[in-house]
Amino acid sequence: MSLKYAVLAALLEGEASGYELSKVFDVSLANFWPATPQQLYRELERLAQDGLIEARVVQQERRPNKRLFTLTETGRRELSAFAAEPPRRPAALRDEFLIKIQAMDGVDPEVTRALFEERLSWARGKLARYERVRDRFLDGRTEERYLAEVDRIGPYLTLLGGIALETETVRWCERALAILKRRAPLS
Template structure:
């Protein structure tokens, strides 16, 4: 999948500037499809050239003009075709920490522990951020009410995927630490 479909999906929320899309990516889509602002701006240009989105210029006082982007009918149709097509490949996990854990036997377990604890802190921070996003999306409704009444449920469902992923990653990290503790006590007993 290319960044193209992530940008088109983000524009389902409505018209947005490149800056707004960049911020939107930071708090939602980047959780499962990261992109730099430069990548987003390049992709917006390509999508506009391909007729999948339209851009209009908004004049601003004391600030540079900004371009606002919306999906075209062609863009919606292409996104729909992508969304209903079978997934081509299973998810591939690319995680530098996993390579470091793989090489653990040749490294310092204390350093590995620090790396895992650092990743746990990031997972906890993400879970807190996801919790705030969840509350914002629900807007005082129960999950059942939201899922029954909301115009769009895709953002909520992907958020739930992010929560599940980070929760499971946190559980795995806790298991890694317990294994490291077990091995350290065995070495200490000599």
């Protein structure tokens, strides 16, 4: 149900093909609404049929043709209506890693430490990418100036959310590693 609006929201950035969207959902929106290419193609089909988006085919020379999708006025209105409603369901985190941690006490501590290490470097990488996106947004300006000049602040706020999340993940991993280290000599 929400994928629909995630797609509409992604199209606020402008016209895009299914393929392009699948890239976007892989990096930026992956942060809060993951979707595979297949889901996107299906959803785009549906949205086009419902008149919330419009497709136009672009002939290409040395590549397969593509269909570019744009928001219609109806789509824009439906999206705004959705955005003004309180969420139906709370945020859901699905994290395999946490299941493993929950069950870690039957496992070699060294292996667990390695898992945390991996997660940590992954979070650091993601954080670095977010920070780069932020720099692109700001483009040399202070946050205050940026917020005053730009007309869409939504994407910036969600980006801050992503940064906050990964920052905290890094801290949590570090703390967990410290705890594991203190515990190691005892076993």
